[in-house]
Amino acid sequence: MPSLNASPHDVMRRAIAKLDPDAVMRVVDALQLQGAKLSAVVAVPLRSLQKKRDVAAFAAGAPLDAVAGLLELLAMEPLEKVIEALGEHSETPSYEQLTAAIATLRGVTLNDDQLVAVLAFAIGHDFPAAAHCRRILGEDDALALPDIEITIGRASLLNPKVVDDSVREQRRQRREEEKARKRARVAKAEKDDPRPKLKSPKKSAVAPATNPPASKESRPVEVTRRAALLTPAEAATYDPQHALAGWVVTTHVPFDNVDPVVPEQQSKVRPAVVVAASDAGLLVRGVYSNPSPTRSVFSAWRRLGLDHVSYVDVTRSPVEPGAEVNKLGLLSDEEWNALL
DSSP, X not given: OOTTTSOHHHHHHHHHHHSOHHXXXXXXXXXXXXXXXXXXXXXXXXXXXXHHOOHHHHHHHSOHHHHHHHHHHHHHHHHHHHHHHHGGGSSSOOHHHHHHHHHHHBTTTBOHHHHHHHHHHHHHTTOTTHHHHHHHHHHOGGGOOOOOOOOTTTSOTTSOOOXXXXXXXXXXXXXXXXXXXXXXXXXXXXXXXXSOOOOOOOOOSSOXXXXXXXXXXXXXXXXXXXXXXXXXHHHHHOBTTSTTTTEEEEEEXXXXXXXXXXXXXXXXXXXXXXXXXXTTEEEEEEEXXXXXXXXXXXXXXXXXXXXXXXXXXXXXXXXXXXXOOEEEEXXXXXXXHHHO
16 A cells, blocks of 8 residues: 555554664663553553564554554654754745755664654644655655554454464463462461361251242342433434443544644544444443543443543544444443443
């Protein structure tokens, strides 16, 4: 897929995949992610990259916010040098001015990887010179971006996740080891306890009386997962029994109002509860970091790995079928019912 035609999101992902993995990991390893005030959508994939060290998999499968954040870190320093070389033309350079500035820096101040990061960052953030950057990437073989198979948001979310047999065996061994540690702790506690043990009473030869049936009050309470009530218009488009209903995901949630600071931005990647879904997309309730009169505390925030107390809004928003979706976890019946 030529860089001239790729979407801005794909350009950023393919740029990360092209860069030298060792250079990328040096930047990632320098990040102090523990305790950093970053959203889970960004922090979790970067922490995973620090552990797994697979830059190609990160580029193909990480949420877009994490990819864009890493590319920004890689592009900031070389971008400043390109802006300095452009001088008074830095706001809206022509193609000739931009290529001339790059020619003066290339191989002297900036290497090809740094130039790729700058050009992809400008395309991803729709700079005035984005079209020129696309042309440069498309015409220069040394800067050409690789084709990659983007894994996030492309495969059907209804397909079960395939787990490698070796990973499954490792998980089984960890469970067995944990059980063994628990048995050892119990045995040690019993050995160290100085209190005398009560002998079990001898069994009586008389048959015990038959216990009466347990009362209704003593039976465990069964929680039934309630279905979301949709408006007639929503019910005509979405299925509340869809397999994704009840999942918490990260995706582009539309804004209720126009942002006065960035009026052209119409949505933001954030956690959201899927209320219903269909081939027409998702119907979600956004999860936010700030409270408001229309929001209530999202009780599952800590279990799902969010970084701070979060609030779920009562407003239901449609998400386009082509939007990237990343699963965080499935709400329990109690958590789901508390939202209805």
